[in-house]
Structures are given as structure tokens and as C-alpha cells.
Amino acid sequence: MSKKIVIGNTVIGGGERIKIQSMSTHRISDTDKVYQELVRLKELGLDIMRYSVLDDKDASAFIKLKKLVDIPLVADIHFDHKLAIKAIDGGADKIRINPGNIGGENNVKAVADAVKSAKIPVRVGANTGSVEKEFLAKYGKNEISLGESALKNVALLEKYGVNDIVISVKASDVRLAVKAYEYIATKTDYPLHLGVTEAGTEYNGVIKNAMGIGALLLKGIGDTIRVSLSADTEREVIAAKSILSALDMYDQGVKIIACPTCGRCEWDCMAFAKKVEDYTANIKKPLKIAVMGCVVNGPGEAKDADLGVAGAKDHCAIFVKGKIVKQVDKNDVQREFFGEIDKCLR
Secondary structure: OOOOOEEOOEEEEOOOOOOOEEEEEOOOOHHHHHHHHHHHHEEEEEOOOOOOOHHHHOOOHHHHOOOOOOEEEEEEEEOOOOHHHHHHOOOOOOOEOOHHHHHOHHHHHHHHHHHHHOOOOOOEEOOOOOOOOOHHHHHOHHHHHHHHHHHHHHHHHHHHOOOEEEEEEEHHHHHHHHHHHHHHHHHOOOEEEOOOOOOOOHHHHHHHHHHHHHHHHHOOOOOOOOOOOOOHHHHHHHHHHHHHHHOOOOOOOOEEEEOOOOOOOOOOOOHHHHHHHHHOOOOOEEEEEEEEOOOHHHHHOOOOEEEEEEEEOOOOEEEEOEEEEEEEEHHHHHHHHHHHHHHHOO
């Protein structure tokens, strides 16, 4: 089991629920936009948010934003140790650095001292574009060079007394990412932040992340996740929640079972499933809802659903835990079924 680490008001590792992260496309110094985004994303299920810190204005914005929101905020800094220290002093709940590009051991020590003083954790990230040359020369481009490169940077922070560390070893190649995380999981008990980086646009990116992140979570590897997409940040959070829900690792919200339909289906099951998905998108209570194509298999196949609906020729049957509780006209099914959903929330 991984080590527990505190980030702001949340905890990762040590068997805690897998936390959902994302990275904003806004500058954190654009406080109004950032605040509105955080309120929206927290409602969707975001646990931790990361921001690029590019100048002093960004570094000093954390303290203002932390007065407005209670979600942990992470500062992502490269090449400038002074900005890292300013972000720490400014109230960042965690920083993400690559010690190898921060400018030498004296600079690493300065950041380490600030981190220890503020009592916040550090994420050390290695990816296929930042592998140390010595490991590439020794091992080639594979999971070992990626993992050992990250561990070298971890060791540098440990040298200066930092022990609250989160590690990531991301790759855009799904197989390599999985192997790298499997490798590093055997070498350390620090929490691991999972992701397939540069995964692409939404459709293909979700598939790649689901395969990589899902494969690792099923093996008990990973403590936080980010679904990296070339899409709106909201889509990253929704996708992450969906991946965790599919693995029964998300204890909030609605899980929808929807029939792929066949020739027996005599109603617009697919369109109705989408309406149910939209209607329940912001519900926090854990519910399992089934939308099935026909009554032949519907209640039986989805008997573990808290609530379900299945279509027939002239009506739809609404069922609870596999038992039909009412039959309604197709024209009334949305009103009747949404009413039953509302009852479940009382």
C-alpha cells in the first residue's frame, strides 16, 4: 500500500479513494475565470487542480484564490526555482517540478527547504520527453529508463529531507506507460499519479487513458489520475469519473447501464438513455440506473439496478431491483421515470 500524503484538505495514497485531477488552461492569475471554472469542476467531481506558473503574478495568485475555494491547488513550475518558492510562499498546496531542470542542486535544496517549511508535498514527473540521457544510453527508451529517471529526481529531493513525494511516469504510448508504472510500483511506496500524456482529442484520448489507467487501477496501482485530453477541462473530469465508475472505484453519482439494443427493441432506447444521462449528470447520490431495450431481458439483466426502465410494443415497464413496479405509456415514460429518479433522491 502506498504512503498517505496530505494535499490541502484532501489525502491521497494509503488506500484512500482515487482522486481526480486536471490541469487548467487558464492562467491562475486570471482569478475570475479560474474561480468560475473551479466551482463548475468541483461540482462535476474534480478533487485537485494544477496550474502552470509562468511569472510572479501567477505565483502570488494562489493566496487570493485559496480564500475563495477549498479545492487543493498545485503549482507546476519548470526552469525557475524562484518561482517555485514564490508559489509555495503564496499558498500552493503542492508543487510539481522536475529537479533536473530547476538549475542545479543548490536550487533544488532551496526549493526543498521551502517545501519542508510549508509542509506541502511535491510531485516529481518524468515522461518520455524528459528521461535523463544516462538512462537512455544505458537502457534505451523503455519503462526502466523512464522509471529510473523519475527515481533519480526523487532521490535528489530525499537528499535534502523531502519525504512527501508523489511520482508520475507518463508516456503517450499506452503500453509503455503501463509498464513504467508497474516498474516504479515495485521500487517505491510513494503515491503514484496516473495518466497517459498527450493522448489526443477526446474520443481517442479517452480510449487510451481508459486502457492505461484502467489496467493499472485493476492491479491496485495508482492513487490519483488525470485524463489528459485535447478538449475542454470539463471533459477530462467527466472522463476520469466515468473510468473510476466503470471500475466501481467512484462512490458518488449515477452509474447508467444502457442496452446496445437489437431487433427486439421497439422504442428509442438510445435517445432515452442519453436523456437520463443528462438528467442525472450532477446527482451526487450513488445510484445505478438501467435503460434497457426490451422487457425480455431488461429487468433480469439489470436486476441489481436501483431503478430501471425497459420498452415493449405499446408501453414501458419501470422496475426496481429487477421487479416491475409500473407500466406506463411510451408518451409518458420520461415524466414517470424522471419522477421515480426524484423519489430515489428523497
